Amino acid sequence: MRHKLLVVAPAVVALSIAGCHAHVAARPAKRLTVHAATPSRSATLFPGARLVRWHGPVEHIFFHPLVIHPRLAFTDDRLGLGFQHFFVTVREFKGILRGLWRHGWTLVDAHRAATGHVRVPEGRKPLVLSEDDLNYYAYFRGRGLANKLFLDANGDVRVKVVEPNGHTKITKQDLIPLVDEFVMRHPEFSARGAKGLLGLTAYEGLFGEHDLQNPAARARVRALVAQLQATGWSFASHTYGHIDLGADSLATIAADSSRWKAAVHGLLPPTDMLIYPFGARPTAAAMQLLRDEGFRIQFDIDIRPRLIHEYGVTVMSRRHIDGYAFQVPTQLSQLFSVATVRDPRRPPDIR
Numbered sequence: 428m429r430h431k432l433l434v435v436a437p438a439v440v441a442l443s444i445a446g447c448h449a450h451v452a453a454r455p456a457k458r459l460t461v462h463a464a465t466p467s468r469s470a471t472l473f474p475g476a477r478l479v480r481w482h483g484p485v486e487h488i489f490f491h492p493l494v495i496h497p498r499l500a501f502t503d504d505r506l507g508l509g510f511q512h513f514f515v516t517v518r519e520f521k522g523i524l525r526g527l528w529r530h531g532w533t534l535v536d537a538h539r540a541a542t543g544h545v546r547v548p549e550g551r552k553p554l555v556l557s558e559d560d561l562n563y564y565a566y567f568r569g570r571g572l573a574n575k576l577f578l579d580a581n582g583d584v585r586v587k588v589v590e591p592n593g594h595t596k597i598t599k600q601d602l603i604p605l606v607d608e609f610v611m612r613h614p615e616f617s618a619r620g621a622k623g624l625l626g627l628t629a630y631e632g633l634f635g636e637h638d639l640q641n642p643a644a645r646a647r648v649r650a651l652v653a654q655l656q657a658t659g660w661s662f663a664s665h666t667y668g669h670i671d672l673g674a675d676s677l678a679t680i681a682a683d684s685s686r687w688k689a690a691v692h693g694l695l696p697p698t699d700m701l702i703y704p705f706g707a708r709p710t711a712a713a714m715q716l717l718r719d720e721g722f723r724i725q726f727d728i729d730i731r732p733r734l735i736h737e738y739g740v741t742v743m744s745r746r747h748i749d750g751y752a753f754q755v756p757t758q759l760s761q762l763f764s765v766a767t768v769r770d771p772r773r774p775p776d777i778r
């Protein structure tokens with residue numbers, strides 16, 4: 428089970444040399460005054476921003492939990508190389524958020540994007556954000572990443588991280604609290620309050636709670652999920668065991684699906700979304716099996732924004748943002764500048 432997410436399908440890397448679709452150029456957001464006599468839902472949510480229908484493909488980018496202490500994560504061993512390849516640091520993520528904002532992007536809900544109902548503040552472009560493996564696996568420990576997502580005494584989402592000195596610290600230095608904070612400062616960075624889609628396995632629990640039999644842990648997860656739901660986050664299966672949907676048998680996939688549903692029952696809201704581990708595309712039969720399990724929206728990996736419909740399934744592509752992607756800065760230039768965001772503590776070359 429260990430280190431599974433650090434394996435990526437070679438096809439994914441090969442894809443990063445393919446061309447990407449040009450987008451409508453960013454236009455400065457117009458500030459509109461919405462007349463009080465004609466209130467609309469969008470006006471109620473975000474005064475000053477008129478939401479307009481978006482036609483065309485929707486970009487979707489994804490991350491893993493963030494590296495808080497690069498010195499502990501970016502070591503020379505296999506695990507350290509995995510962190511370099513597939514993760515970004517807190518410093519990089521903060522720069523990426525600023526870049527996305529400046530380049531005219533606005534977060535939209537994954538489900539709405541997959542079902543073709545996207546609206547954005549006038550002049551801005553829609554972007555779906557997702558985070559995979561929000562489980563804080565045991566192998567993160569001591570490697571400079573957080574080990575748990577939780578609600579603090581004020582009801583705010585925070586993470587716990589073991590500092591280089593061995594002390595545990597409570598901090599906002601991970602994707603969810605940083606996005607929450609950024610949207611507070613820039614309300615037009617979110618359409619209808621959308622934040623992101625969270626992909627969860629269950630073989631080591633959820634959100635860093637590793638014992639889901641423990642009633643206190645279950646209560647903490649339920650409270651956390653309620654807060655996340657109320658603040659614009661949604662949830663997807665990332666399979667129970669981070670299995671390879673492109674290679675595993677139908678029997679394995681069916682059993683895994685049942686285990687995921689049983690593990691998250693009563694903890695996560697029902698979801699019809701599933702994120703392929705490793706980006707590995709299932710066979711047609713496996714796609715249909717997952718559809719029959721209720722996962723009608725599935726997500727693969729590509730550097731082009733694609734939305735396809737086959738076998739009764741909607742498949743939306745997602746672009747990986749990580750050390751590998753940083754190697755081809757031109758492909759990210761419509762989103763942010765790699766030269767600007769790259770953490771100087773990141774080793775210069777991927778070996």
Ligand SMILES: [Zn+2]
Nearest residue numbers: 432559560704
């Ligand atoms: Zn994963």
